[in-house]
Amino acid sequence: MNSQAPQSANTAGPASDFEIRDKDNIAAGVDAEVVVANQRVFTGKLAWVFAALCILYTAFHIGVMNFYPLETWVFRLTHVATGLALGFIYFSGRAFPAEPAGKKALSPLEWALLLPAAVMILIALGQIMLAITSGELVKTGAPKEAMLWTFGYPLLGGTTLALIASWVSPTHARDRVALPDVLMAVAAITVGAYIISHAEFLRIRAQVFPHFNDMFASIAGILLILEMTRRLAGLALVAIVSVFILYGFVGPWLPGVLEHKGYAPARFFAFIYTDNGILGPTTAISSTYIILFITFAAFLQASRVGEYFVNFAFAAAGGARGGPAKVAVFSSALMGTINGTSAGNVVSTGSLTIPLMKRVGYTPQTAASVEAAASSGGQILPPIMGAGAFIMAEITGIAYSDIVIAAIIPAALYFLSIYFMVDKEALKKGMRGLPREDLPEFGKLARQAFLFIPIFTLIGALFMGYSVIRAGTLAMAAAAVVSWFTPFRMGVKEILYAFEIAARMSLQLVAVCAAAGVIVGVIALTGIGTRFSSMLLELAGQSQLVALFFAMCVSIILGMGMPTTAAYAVAASVIAPGLIQLGIEPLTAHFFIFYYAVMSAITPPVALAAYAGAAIAQSDPMKTSVESFKFGLAAFVVPFMFFYAAPLLMQGAWYENLHAFVTAAFGIYLLASGIQGWFFGLVNLALRVVLILAALAMIAGGLASDLIGLAAAGVVFAFQRKFVNPANTAKGLD
Template sequence: MSQTAAQDAQTEADNIAKGVDNEIVTGNQRVFAGVVGIVVTTLCILYTVFHVGAMNGLHDRITDFLGLASIDLTEPWRYRLIHVAGGLALGFILFSARALHDESTDAPLSIAEKGLLAAGGALILLALGQVSVMLLTGDRVTTGAPAGKYIMTFGYPLIGGTVLVLLASWIQPIRNRTNLSVADTLLAVAAIVVGIYIIGHADLLRTRAQVFPHANDMWASIAGIILILELTRRLAGLALVIIVGVFLAYGFVGPWLPGVLNHRGYAPARFFGFIYTDNGILGPTTAISSTYIILFITFAAFLQASRVGEYFVNFAFAAAGGTRGGPAKVAVFASGLMGMINGTSAGNVVSTGSLTIPLMKKVGYRPQTAASVEAAASSGGQILPPIMGAGAFIMAEITGIAYRDIVIAAIIPAILYFTSVYFMVDKEALKKGMKGLPRDMLPRFDVLARRVFLFIPIIILIGALFMGYSVIRAGTLAMASAAVVSWFTPHKMLVKEILYAFEIAARMSLQLVAVCAAAGIIVGVIALTGVGTRFSSMLLGLAGQSQLLALVFAMLVAIILGMGMPTTAAYAVAAAVIAPGLIRMGIEPLTAHFFIFYYAVMSAITPPVALAAYAGAAIAQSDPMRTSVESFKIGLAAFIVPFIFFFNDGLLMQGDWFNIIHVFFTALLGIYLLASAVQGWLFGDIGWPLRLVVGAAAIAMISGGWISDALGLGVAALVFFIQRGLITPKNVVKGHD
């Protein structure tokens, strides 16, 4: 090889992760150009800037300067409504109801489509005109207003137009991804109409929504719920939509259901009016998505725009790529780190897995194993502090436990999980005699070490949080530092790059905006009907006085709720339904919520519906079901550790330091034995009888008791002597004589 060719090869190796930060365009995502592209990009930037500015108090300074202090857009209801309505509008503009194509020609509108669009569009525009007149003239739908006031010019047109245009979006043929859809633009307008109406009547709805709502309140709420569910379907699939539909139906069929599910029933106006308040859609889930989640998505977008994500992956390749099974170990570290930041298991599998999965296959991993490792690592990112895919912030909001305490409690379980996955891939590589990637295919560690300052944003985030800064201030400082450190790299973040980061942050956040709003519907139904309290009572009754049995039920419910649902929604719903019952049984709130959170996260790799595993299988071209089973096996520690920290809260950094240190180190050894049992390799190949024995010893050691530790160590020593030939059937028989 010539010197020039060798230099080119090394340059390519030094950036083996090139493209991992590129934006992924989904099958139903539109990509605009020209004037439309500029307008949509501007709207995305404004959406993100509004949130970041409002969270950091910039809104107050601007409104004071303009003399608009009386219009407080940061008031919780207004702020969350702007968040939801803006997210819905951008979501419908950017994402189609069906897959799109890249061809230059489009099928013409059918007669049915034209008719639905004409009728529906006219009705939505009529509702828009009416709500504008309401606010401009001050003639709102006040409490006690006649039942028919504006119903023919607002309520009926809004719901009728929304349904007709939605039907048009469903029947339209597959269109070009560069073209703006008339149907989806009208749906975006409908979302804005709903937002304007509720913002304009927020002070009235606070008092009347639960008692005597107006018919217009109901129709606006129903239209908003329909739009939320449709965008959720487009961005997160049908599973969550079906679950929400079941809860909505429960609100009306409850009077005819037996036992714990029975409730007295509610008038439609009161039911739907209640759902679109801070008890439901505008409640805790949207509070979190409009603050912590969008802030850290923006932080992730800054890392992506500055190509820091590429550096993280390159660094992992330089450190571990040359070891046996190197690409799998890279996936463990890099995917865990990226998954911690972006908070979406399946999305992270697609981004980092497109690089790591082919390389794992190249060094000898089976396709399904490569996909499984990536899925397990990406899912585990959501239990990795300090960000935990926004899970820590959700838990802090729901429980009232300080964020810092949650992060500290998450440290040991996260270390155990990633250590377990690491041992799993290492044992697989050892058993099959795999090698790492050749050194000439890997980045040079000495070169990457000179840019280790790119870890500064993460260090600043952690440091600021532990110094007592608020989550929002710490996240903003980390975001700013990501831009500053980029100035010392070839990928400087200047005005254009910063605006690009704000743009992609809006697009990245839309799925979670829709999902959290949909989860808010479930939370609202639970709050109105009281089914959460009754379910907790039923849980107590079924489990009797057995906390262990109650935890088994909780595990099953959390996993079932999480099948097909993003983690944020799964945890929020499970926490509302299950956690109160566990706490009433005497389980500590921190332990109860961590227990539920772990299983909500791990539902992404739990058969039969394992979204992260399925995403990896698509890249690896492996069987989805076998991949999900193997990803479950690789992530097995996460299914055992929650029960262990229930029995010994030292794993959650609770109690005295001696116990915490003791539990940590014995649990590490237990994790090693667990990986050995699963992979069938300890000090050499072990058959099924010894694997079962080693597995039992592993669980005993993870539990952290002195007797169980001695048992685990004794079993490990026994297997060592057997594998070294020091204990054989002949020796045993001879000793018996």
């Protein structure tokens, strides 16, 4: 989710003004590209030039992954450097004004910053290009002054001045590029060129005796990554990364488990910009799996298959009581699994579902809360899980297919919970669904079910043993082919458009994963992860339950304000080793952390998905985050469920897995009934408590606890049906 408020052509207005103009395509425009408040929209020749650059960026990744593998560092550095360059071109440092400002001359302050910045960055770029072409690189053992005055100092100085200039320069029209951003784009390419050309030396010397140029290039690169992260993901992740960088230098003066010996700046920064940090697992994922599936999502978007998913959800559930809320559950599940961020999913599907929920009687706050909770759930839904499955496979070494299978029951329980919650809300308030005449005809959409083929192609290819990259590429091809049987046939132009929007859609996650790589690098260098695990073991006193509670808190705190990919990667680096040392299975430990990292998007006080929904619904953000937490409460229970009942992660015989799912699903139903205060009618506070306790008993997974839960639910049912009441209960005691 971008730090700036989203603006989109498909954002609906207040419910009272919302009209369904085309019932056969009620979702028209729902997957249109969202233009955020600080995003540039080029016209004319600039639009063609930068569209071509975006197409080349996506084509480079797809080509390398499928046809022409590159050396790892070269591939990842090209991914980061060019991604940053495109990011600075497309996204301004601040939101654009509502009314475009006229072209103004540079102020004296801007001239004072930009002129020397341009000179220094161009000197650094010229020096590294000359060194590459002549072969006169800064080899290991080179004098410390080598290229220092023609590369190191100018690069860092110019980057810093350009960064300051981007903060003080006023924003103008969306269709123009600002000079400070052009200079930072050039600086990003310069950093990438230096590290690529010196990779063979850096692999050896970065951890031992780096050159000063290594340090200056790394510092400039980190500054650019943090600035792009601020523009695209807000200040929360920037603040967290800054704290970790500071920790690298103040460790000798910190107490207890936080103490470390400290590091020289050259060694610290050079180490961070290697495959131990920025070029490590987080960038490995963003440069392969994330780019791949963002491109797949772009193909679905360009072929309008995303619209079909939402239309199908409306046809299936729009007429039920509280229909739009149930549509939000289904459509967010379908769209969210291929969307890299919870908040991004809210913006895309919520612009349609939130006004319609308000139309049938949900309050703005509840409408936004339902959409936020449902959209967050898309991140835990197989087969893609918002790229989380691939990160988990990379970190743990567990087969991707095993992770996807393990995710099925927990994801089903989560969406069942939200479905039950919205259904109980509709029952309490006597809501109805949308009129059937306003909804797409299910029969027509059922005849277009072939549009699900890309998803089935992806799943089938994965389980047939194809690699993730090959499966994703086949799914892209399937999306293009099925479009030929619709009015939105994909030809060369549409495929190139998909490549173009894929590049822009990926820029946020490129920056976020690189920023998370800084944290991973600090953890690896300082050993804080190992020491934190030891502290966790001591605090837990060998109690797995206590350790899991601490892990839950840390995962949520680390995830506040961060996209799922970054939140999980950081939390797993810090927490997972300690949980595994306590004897918790690696799959269970990582799933536990992943769930809470995802749910940080709806956890107050920093709940990005809830805030995105509140902006659309025009509701109070904090109250919306609290209510979205309530709707997503099952996700805070499910991780403890699969800790106690391994069959919930498909870790048992088929009948054990089935028993665990059925009893847990009934427990989820009881939990929703207790929270919403409606079982087979309104229930008072005392009976709500009984229902919640019965739910927890059913969720525990044992036969005895299941019987206790069923008995408690039966008592509540008997009270509601007047089979038992206080009067005849008292007589029975005589």
